[in-house]
Amino acid sequence: MKDRLVIATRGSELALWQANHVRDRLVAAAPGLAVELLVIKTTGDRIVDRPLSQVGGKGLFVKEIEQALLDGQADLAVHSMKDVPAELAPGLAMAATSEREDPRDALVSRGGVALAALPAGARVGTSSLRRACQVRALRPDLDLVPLRGNVPTRMGKVDSGELDAAVLAAAGLRRLGHAGRIAELLEPDACVPAAGQGALGVETRADDAEVAGLVRRAVHHEDTDRRVAAERGFLAVLGGGCQTPIAAHARLAGDELHLVALVGRPDGTEIIRGERRGPAAGAAAIGRALGEELIARGADRILRDAAGGPPA
Numbered sequence: 001m002k003d004r005l006v007i008a009t010r011g012s013e014l015a016l017w018q019a020n021h022v023r024d025r026l027v028a029a030a031p032g033l034a035v036e037l038l039v040i041k042t043t044g045d046r047i048v049d050r051p052l053s054q055v056g057g058k059g060l061f062v063k064e065i066e067q068a069l070l071d072g073q074a075d076l077a078v079h080s081m082k083d084v085p086a087e088l089a090p091g092l093a094m095a096a097t098s099e100r101e102d103p104r105d106a107l108v109s110r111g112g113v114a115l116a117a118l119p120a121g122a123r124v125g126t127s128s129l130r131r132a133c134q135v136r137a138l139r140p141d142l143d144l145v146p147l148r149g150n151v152p153t154r155m156g157k158v159d160s161g162e163l164d165a166a167v168l169a170a171a172g173l174r175r176l177g178h179a180g181r182i183a184e185l186l187e188p189d190a191c192v193p194a195a196g197q198g199a200l201g202v203e204t205r206a207d208d209a210e211v212a213g214l215v216r217r218a219v220h221h222e223d224t225d226r227r228v229a230a231e232r233g234f235l236a237v238l239g240g241g242c243q244t245p246i247a248a249h250a251r252l253a254g255d256e257l258h259l260v261a262l263v264g265r266p267d268g269t270e271i272i273r274g275e276r277r278g279p280a281a282g283a284a285a286i287g288r289a290l291g292e293e294l295i296a297r298g299a300d301r302i303l304r305d306a307a308g309g310p311p312a
Contacts, residue, residue, distance in 0.1 A: 001030065001033075001210060001214065002033075002075070002210070002211070003032065003033060003034060004033070004034040004035075004036070005026065005033065005034070005035050005036070005075045005076065005211065006035075006036050006037075006038050006073065006074040006075050006076075007019050007022065007023060007035060007036070007037050007038065007074060007075070007076055007077065007078055008038045008040055008065045008068040008069060008073070008074035008076070008077040008078075009037055009038070009039060009040070009065070009077065009078050010039070010040065010041070010042055010061060010065070011039040011040070011041060012150045012151075013150060013151065013152065013176060014080075014150065014151055014172050014175060014176060015078075015080075016037070016039075017175050017176060018078050018080065018175070018200050019037050019078045020037070021098075021175075021200070022076075022078045022098070022200065022202055022215075022218075022219055023035040023037070025218040025219050026214065026215070026218045026219075028218070029214065029217055029218035030214060030218070038068060038073060038074050040064050040065050040068055041064070042061045042062065042063065042064045042065060061079070061080075061083040062077075062079055062083055062084055062085070063089075065077045065079070066088070066089045066092055066203070067089075069092055069203065069204070069205055070089065070091055070092065070205070075204065075205075075208065075211050076095070076202055076203065076204045076211060076215060077202070077203045077204075078200055078201075078202055078203075079200065079201045079202075079203060080196070080197075080199075080200065080201075081097065081195075081196025081197070081199040081200065081201045081228055081232075082169075082193075082194040082195060082196045082197040082198075082199075084196065084201055084203075086232055086235045086236035086239070087236070088203065091205060091206055091207075092203055092204070092205060092206055093203065093204060093205070093206040093212065094201050094202070094203055095202050095203065095204045095211070095212035095215040095216055095220075096201070096202045096212075096215045096216045096218075096219040096220035096225075097199050097200070097201055097202075097219075097220060097221060097224050097225040097228050098199055098200035098201075098202070098219050098220075098221055098224065099199075099221035099223075099224050100171075100198045100199045100221070100224040100227070100228075101170070101171035101174055101175060101198040101199075102170040102171055102174060102185070102198055103170075103171065103188075103193045103197045103198035103199075103249060104170045104185045104186055104187065104188065104191075104193060104198075105131055105167050105168070105169060105170065105185075105186040105191050105193060105197075106167070106168055106169065106170040106173055106182045106183075106184070106185055106186065107165055107166075107167055107182070107183045107184040107185075107186060108154075108155055108158055108165060108166050108167075108168060108173070108181050108182065108183060109158065109164060109165035109166075109183040109184075110158055110159070110161070110164060110165070112183040113164075113165070113183060114183060114184040115135070115138065115139060115165075115184055115186070116139075118139070118142060118164060118165060119164075120141040120142070121141065121142070121143055122142050122143065122164040122165065123142075123143045123145055123162075123163045123164050123165075124142050124143065124144055124145070124163065124164060124165045124166065124167065125144075125145050125146070125147030125154065125157060125158075125163045125165070125166040125167070126144060126145075126146075126147055126166065126167045126168075127146065127147050127148050127154075128167070128194070128245075129243070129244070129245045129266045130192075130194055130245040130246060130247050130264075131167045131191065132144045132245070132266060132268070133245035133264040133265065133266055133267070133268045133271065134190070134191045134192065134245070134247070134262075134264070134268065134271070135167060135191065135268075136267060136268030137264070137268040137271055138190060138191075140268065145163070147163070147166055151168065151172050151173065151176055151178065154166050154168060155168075155178065155181060165183070167186070167191075169193075169197055169198065170182060170185055170198070171197065171198040188249045188260060189260075192247035192248065192249050192260055192261065192262050192273075193247060193248075193249045194246075194247060194248075195228070195231035195232050195234065195235045195246070195247070195248040196228050196231055196232060197249075199224050199227075199228050200219075201228075202215045202219055223252055226250075226252065226257060226280045226281075226283040227250040227251070227252060227257070227283070228250075229283040229284045229287065230248070230250040230257055230259045230283040230284065230286050230287040231248035231249065231250050231259070231261075231287060232248075232284070232287065233283065233284035233285065233286065233287025233288045233291070234248040234259065234261045234287035234288070234290050234291040235248060235287070235291075236287070236288065236291070237287070237288050237291025237292055237295065238263060238291050238294070238295070238299065238303065239303070243306040243307065244263065244264075244266075244302065244303055244306040245262075245263065245264040245265070245266060245271075246261075246262070246263050247261060247262050248260070248261035248262075248287065248290075249261070250283070250286075250287075252280055255279060255280050255281070256277060256278070256279065256280065257277065257278060257279070257280040257283055257286055258275065258276075258277050259275060259276050259277075259286050259287060259290055260273070260274075260275045261273070261274060261275070261287075261290050261291070261294065262274070262294075263294055263299040263302050263303070264302065265302055265305075265306075266306075270302065272294050272297050272298055272299050272302065274290055274293055274294050274297070275290070276289060276290040276293070
């Protein structure tokens with residue numbers, strides 16, 4: 001086994017927490033192993049003055065990191081699974097999925113005010129069309145505004161009074177010690193999370209069985225992997241980018257998996273939602289089947305409109 005590994009990671013406080021978490025797990029599994037971090041600035045990190053939906057494309061937070069793996073600069077990479085496209089770059093593989101943190105979205109507001117109690121016209125920030133779509137459907141009287149930046153930056157805009165509230169991933173708040181700032185957790189029945197939200201993925205070169213094996217022993221969590229497989233199976237069928245609100249959330253009850261997913265318009269005026277149950281062993285197939293069902297019910301029209309294609 002190699003005595004030194006390099007992890008490619010983004011440089012935000014949250015990304016570094018995630019990479020260090022994986023590093024600690026690797027060192028615990030292989031005492032004496034030296035693990036270093038290689039910090040890479042991705043396209044999504046460089047472009048902070050525009051909403052992600054305007055930047056376009058897929059893999060805004062992973063492309064450069066994957067290239068470092070392919071070039072041999074790093075042995076593995078740690079990603080937030082919600083940032084990973086449905087298809088990985090050729091030559092790479094997802095070696096492990098970590099045990100999931102809370103996958104829900106969370107409201108951070110001044111005075112701890114819940115979503116239903118925010119006054120009409122309150123300014124609510126979010127970086128996600130998915131979140132904006134669902135919040136608009138719940139509260140069309142709110143003013144949803146684009147919000148980019150790291151977790152402290154987003155919370156700071158609430159604290160300064162620039163925003164009345166912001167919607168962020170509960171997992172990031174918890175990992176950085178900000179759980180006390182959560183005014184309300186938005187349940188998946190009201191706001192379906194992003195596919196993979198709350199889980200970390202550890203990516204390696206497809207032909208590096210040695211590193212992949214160590215990563216799997218140190219990090220992998222099978223129940224989370226099945227839930228994420230269903231969510232990403234749905235995502236793979238829809239094939240949407242940052243321009244379309246797409247959400248998927250799976251729960252496990254014993255050996256049965258329950259997947260809820262949706263596709264919507266950014267303004268929240270149309271949301272096509274569905275759910276499907278089945279054996280957890282067929283998680284990815286459940287996701288694909290639900291994706292095909294939503295396409296048959298009109299999701300393809302929403303995706304085509306978002307991409308600027310011709311009307312049906």
